[in-house]
Amino acid sequence: MSLDLVRIAEQLRAHAWVNDARCGHAGADAVGIVLALSSAGIQALCQHGRAQLLDSLQQATGCAGNVITWRLFDALPPSATALQINAWLQSPLPREALLLEETMHADAWTLALRVPVDLAYFPGHFPNAPVLPGVAQIEWALALAAPRLGTPLRCHTMEALKFQQLLRPGDRVDLRLQHDAARNKLHFAYRYGEKAFSSGRLAWSANA
Structure with missing residues (x-):
């Protein structure tokens, strides 16, 4: 029928x-x-x-x-x-964040993002309680920084990683990206207002 x-x-x-x-x-x-x-x-x-x-x-x-x-x-x-x-x-389920707007101030970018409700990662992480994986947050930071700051799409080391609160389907979040060229590191932080979700430093040299 x-x-x-x-x-x-x-x-x-x-x-x-x-x-x-x-x-x-x-x-x-x-x-x-x-x-x-x-x-x-x-x-x-x-x-x-x-x-x-x-x-x-x-x-x-x-x-x-x-x-x-x-x-x-x-x-x-x-x-x-x-x-x-x-x-x-x-089309396949999305793997990228929805970019709402972006601003540049001094040497840092702030990107307003929304977590898609139908993100490809959610059915596996986790099926009954969808959460944005930390690895996806790092991938987003690298992918969004590359065209804006000229940084690589991959990193060798990760420092001071903090995952403080969960990012869930439909969440609105601001991603701040700053490149420390002298030390060859990318600083990233996901926040919304006073709420801190995650942050860390990504480096491209094992000795950095």
């Missing part, structure tokens, strides 16, 4: 966890739904993980057991076209 995705999307839009839902094609004969989660939906995602959240939504809409491709967002542009929706459904 074919799925009535339009009806399912309408039911999802009435759910407390969902702000918006659009249906589309995930390639070949595959079908999919793009969801914009509400704050309650993001909270449910953080508490239970992606698989359990989607299972609950499928149960609520009467499509449990059907194969549907899902993509999760914290917001959807109202003007999203069918082609955009299909492209989202057919």
Whole structure:
């Protein structure tokens, strides 16, 4: 029996966890739904993980057991076209942070980021309580610093690493990047207001 995705999307839009839902094609004969989660939906995602959240939504809409491709967002542009929706459904889960804005002051950059709610790392870290891995935070710092500060994409040593608070799906965070050229080190810090998430120094010489 074919799925009535339009009806399912309408039911999802009435759910407390969902702000918006659009249906589309995930390639070949595959079908999919793009969801914009509400704050309650993001909270449910953080508490239970992606698989359990989607299972609950499928149960609520009467499509449990059907194969549907899902993509999760914290917001959807109202003007999203069918082609955009299909492209989202057919693309892999993201591995990069969402860059909201960036500023440079003196020799340091501050980047306003959002952690994607559907980040590829979350199903494995951890399935029922998604947390941004420390290694991903370091990879983001290196990748975002390289085009702005001319630093390498890889480091040899890591110093004074501190992981103080968890970064979860949908979190907003500011990443500060500063290159100490004299000592050949990259200083990074993830903060939001008074809340410190993580920080450290990345060096490119074992003797640095």
